[in-house]
Amino acid sequence: MKAVLSDRHRAHDPKVETYLGVPVPANEVPERAEMIRAALVEDGGFELTEPTDHGLDPILAVHDAGLVRFMEEAWPEVQRQRIDREFLVADTYPVRNLFDGMSEELIAARPEPVAIGGRVAWWGLDSSNPLVEGSYDAARSAVDVALTAVDLVLGGESVAYGLCRPPGHHAARAMAGGYCFFNNAAIAAQSIVDRTGEQVAILDVDVHHGNGTQQIFWRRGDVAYASLHADPRRLYPFFLGHADEVGEGPGRRANLNLPQPLRADDATYLRDLDRALEWIGSRPGSVVVVSLGFDTYELDPIGDLALTTDGYAEMGRRVGALGRRLVVLQEGGYHLPTLGANAVSWLRGADGRAGVSGP
Numbered sequence: 564m565k566a567v568l569s570d571r572h573r574a575h576d577p578k579v580e581t582y583l584g585v586p587v588p589a590n591e592v593p594e595r596a597e598m599i600r601a602a603l604v605e606d607g608g609f610e611l612t613e614p615t616d617h618g619l620d621p622i623l624a625v626h627d628a629g630l631v632r633f634m635e636e637a638w639p640e641v642q643r644q645r646i647d648r649e650f651l652v653a654d655t656y657p658v659r660n661l662f663d664g665m666s667e668e669l670i671a672a673r674p675e676p677v678a679i680g681g682r683v684a685w686w687g688l689d690s691s692n693p694l695v696e697g698s699y700d701a702a703r704s705a706v707d708v709a710l711t712a713v714d715l716v717l718g719g720e721s722v723a724y725g726l727c728r729p730p731g732h733h734a735a736r737a738m739a740g741g742y743c744f745f746n747n748a749a750i751a752a753q754s755i756v757d758r759t760g761e762q763v764a765i766l767d768v769d770v771h772h773g774n775g776t777q778q779i780f781w782r783r784g785d786v787a788y789a790s791l792h793a794d795p796r797r798l799y800p801f802f803l804g805h806a807d808e809v810g811e812g813p814g815r816r817a818n819l820n821l822p823q824p825l826r827a828d829d830a831t832y833l834r835d836l837d838r839a840l841e842w843i844g845s846r847p848g849s850v851v852v853v854s855l856g857f858d859t860y861e862l863d864p865i866g867d868l869a870l871t872t873d874g875y876a877e878m879g880r881r882v883g884a885l886g887r888r889l890v891v892l893q894e895g896g897y898h899l900p901t902l903g904a905n906a907v908s909w910l911r912g913a914d915g916r917a918g919v920s921g922p
């Protein structure tokens with residue numbers, strides 16, 4: 564199996580994030596990708612390849628130009644405004660209740676702030692998403708990784724893996740958040756639609772709901788989104804990911820949310836995975852984009868499900884058995900000691916090879 568990865572992810576190197584207002588060690592760190600890279604090399608069944616530059620156009624096909632401009636300008640602005648910080652997060656967010664009673668037209672006409680502390684909130688969801696000097700370059704490289712995996716699959720590979728970092732599925736059209744800046748999976752799906760004219764399905768198996776991917780394709784019938792995730796009443800992103808969110812307009816019934824109970828195990832999870840795969844299999848299209856997270860793992864420090872390394876092999880096997888071509892893109896997963904084994908297990912399963920046994 565071909566696996567795409569870039570050293571440029573290392574430029575996004577936050578040391579801390581905030582949790583309930585208190586600095587804690589960052590979860591989304593370069594070691595994550597390095598652990599997976601090492602496991603792919605050790606396995607020997609993966610051909611590692613560098614991404615190629617795809618420019619800004621595929622990003623602008625999905626994201627608001629203002630978000631892209633903000634990402635490019637944010638760190639230079641931190642320096643120009645002499646903000647003495649190692650990372651940038653916001654304090655004050657434009658939450659919906661701030662605008663109660665105001666017309667949609669007037670809300671839409673509120674101007675973007677000029678202070679960087681206001682701009683990072685304008686384009687962001689949460690304060691647990693530290694932006695550092697190298698974040699923009701790393702986010703650009705993650706998009707190139709995803710698009711290079713698309714190139715491989717459209718070029719004839721049955722499956723390709725993109726080791727994207729930072730991840731992407733929380734990033735919406737005009738919003739970063741949840742360790743995500745650009746939505747790698749959404750950009751990949753849009754690129755497949757543009758290049759093939761086919762419909763595409765995205766299967767999201769990260770422990771968190773991919774609110775960004777859902778938002779981007781909410782009113783679209785040509786890109787279907789199916790997600791298994793911890794019930795958002797318990798876990799980030801808290802406000803979206805409920806089962807009654809099915810899409811609207813042309814996107815009605817092209818969105819499938821399957822919230823999982825606390826500590827859901829392999830058997831429980833795989834039952835709902837089969838529902839999602841059946842739903843995807845009933846829709847047209849020959850390519851599925853997978854948002855692959857390992858924060859569903861039983862020991863993950865920020866997840867609350869209980870999947871195992873053997874469970875990942877079976878999950879990969881069932882996704883592979885769908886018979887569609889697969890663009891598999893890395894999202895979350897924060898238990899460093901098992902990330903490599905879990906990734907190899909899932910990918911070997913999807914490739915029709917036996918999994919590796921758990922630690």
Ligand SMILES: [Zn+2]
Pocket residue numbers: 769770771856858894895896
């Ligand atoms: Zn996640």
